[in-house]
Amino acid sequence: MSEPVRRARRSSRAGRRPRLAVAAATALALGASGCAGWGGGPGGGGPDSINVLMVNNPQMVDLQQLTAAHFTAETGISVNFTVLPENDVRDKISQEFSSQAGQYDVATLSNFEIPIYARSGWVAPLDEYIAADSAFDQADVLGPMTQSLSGDDGQVYGEPFYGESSFLMYRTDVLEAAGLTMPENPTWQEVADIAAAVDGVQPGMAGICLRGQPGWGQVFAPLTTVVNTFGGTWFTEDWEAQVDDAGFVEATEFYVDLVREHGETGAPQAGFTECLNNLIQGNVAMWYDATSAAGSLEAEGSPVKGKIGYVAAPVVETRSSGWLYAWAWSIQQASQKKDNAWRFISWASSREYEELVGEELGWSRVPAGKRASTYENPDYLAEAAAFAEPTVEAIRSADPENPGVQPRPAPGIQFVGIPEFPDLGTRVSQDVSSAIAGRMTVQEALDRGQQLAEDVGERYRERGTG
Incomplete structure (x- = not known):
């Protein structure tokens, strides 16, 4: 286990601070020397930036709007987004990840691609990061989502941004x-x-x-x-x-x-x-x-x-x-900035990000369908009372x-x-x-x-x- 991971685990045992503060502290520890590399690399943009390739769905557009003022302001990591329509982004991700070009650190993949890409060694396993970042709370992610974003080896290779049945x-x-x-x-x-x-x-x-x-x-x-x-x-x-x-x-x-x-x-x-x-x-x-x-x-x-x-x-x-479907985040295996990539994923897929969207953009725009805590949040339920329970029950019953x-x-x-x-x-x-x-x-x-x-x-x- 790397020293950054040990430090992160000691930090999580010391007591939980507000989520964004923990994310920043854990991220700084992970970024110091890294589980999987730190610095410039093929993606360019310097050590304190990552390149993200994602679909142009409304939820991702909201994320793009909020990133600089929140994630970058708190971590110092700038995020360079490439945003494309679904068919175009699938083609570009396939070309990028199959060649392991390393231009993009993170991409939006679905639960269709992630097990296939994991089998090919194109995406990085996330278990070590999950274990180090207790504030992320993997147990809060709905079980069918975690299952569908795991590889044949049982490791997690993607974290859901939003899910659906x-x-x-x-x-x-x-x-x-x-x-x-x-x-x-x-x-x-x-x-x-x-x-x-x-x-x-x-x-x-x-x-x-x-x-x-x-x-x-x-x-x-x-x-x-x-x-x-x-x-x-x-x-x-x-x-x-x-x-x-x-x-x-x-x-x-x-x-x-x-x-x-x-x-x-x-x-x-x-x-x-x-x-x-x-x-x-x-x-x-x-x-x-x-x-x-x-x-x-x-x-x-x-x-x-x-x-x-x-x-x-x-x-x-x-x-x-x-059915079961998720747009999720995965890290390209060839990325030289995996630690910073995880910091972004940990923020974008967190329950606190959902709260940020609800407070700034409205609860109907929350990227839901992935966390149990979403369906216990009174602010979200006030907006989604008609369909929240049928949605989470549909996801939980999917096999x-x-x-x-x-x-x-x-x-x-x-x-x-x-x-x-x-x-x-x-x-x-x-x-x-x-x-x-x-x-x-x-x-x-x-x-x-x-x-x-x-x-x-x-x-x-x-x-x-x-």
Whole structure:
């Protein structure tokens, strides 16, 4: 163990000061000689700076706004941000980390990439830093988040900035006027029946919104959870493709029929944003999607604020079916400034950062979904009372190792945790979207998808991976 880590541990035993003061003190100790290097290095900018590559989501833009006046002012470390749209940032991070160029010290990765990058040795383990920084309080991070951001060796390789699961959102006033009651734990058939009953009860209002836009992270985010709970899977535990198997076909036919019969206008092009707008504008009565959407629905000025109910993701054969996703921070293995990088991560993922956002920007903008303490904070709960409990329950019930009814060869709920999945999922999604548009049948789409999945499965069986 390095001397900085010993000093940090002695400091944590001596008594806890206010979090930001501890962060600064621990950071100064870690930075003195370092667990993993200190100084200039490939990233440039001098010893007291780091380079961060991140997605341009609103929560990250807020972070960029607050960093200089708080983190830099308290630690003396300047942060150089490169902020890009999601598809662009994924490409750039992949190029940067696979080559270990060392230009960026920290990047935003999801729980899809982090276990894969850890396996490749592209990201640094964080356990030593976590142990030294007791004020960070890893135990406060929700268990499924820590699990999904860990590697095969059990070490943590990422810390969540915000997290989400999925649940069903519905117009309480519309269901009440129709004399309908939404179960707290609905089945998909119950949801379909309610969608049929409320379809058209108000002019221009469809029964439900479900993503139909092509993309492994678009239509197949919700659809794969439906496949799981219908008893289907992309692959068996020994990598036999199951895309044309009964469970996968039944789930997809159900999903396609539901959105075609009672779903939104323009469903083949509808993704998260389109469904969010549809529910806000009164164009749909229900929506199954990410828990992170609730903050927008309940924001000041939202025409549906106070009119939305939130219940668990619908099920068929499983006890739960919500997905699990996080935007998280990881340190590039090639970084020469790992200690300062941890200091940034420790601040950006802390409960005190959430409090800072709440106090300066408003509690609806807190990057939530990652810490148990968030859901005990009275200020946050005052803003998020309608959806806080369903959100944290959805995250806690998510099991990325066992999301369905059979063993899986790789972790993941709404995805398969292998490098090939983005290409596989996107290609199959294009045909599923075509089925939603009525240009082919579901069986035709999945027969083509089976061939693609068989190619992937065969490569894994040949490697003896399973």
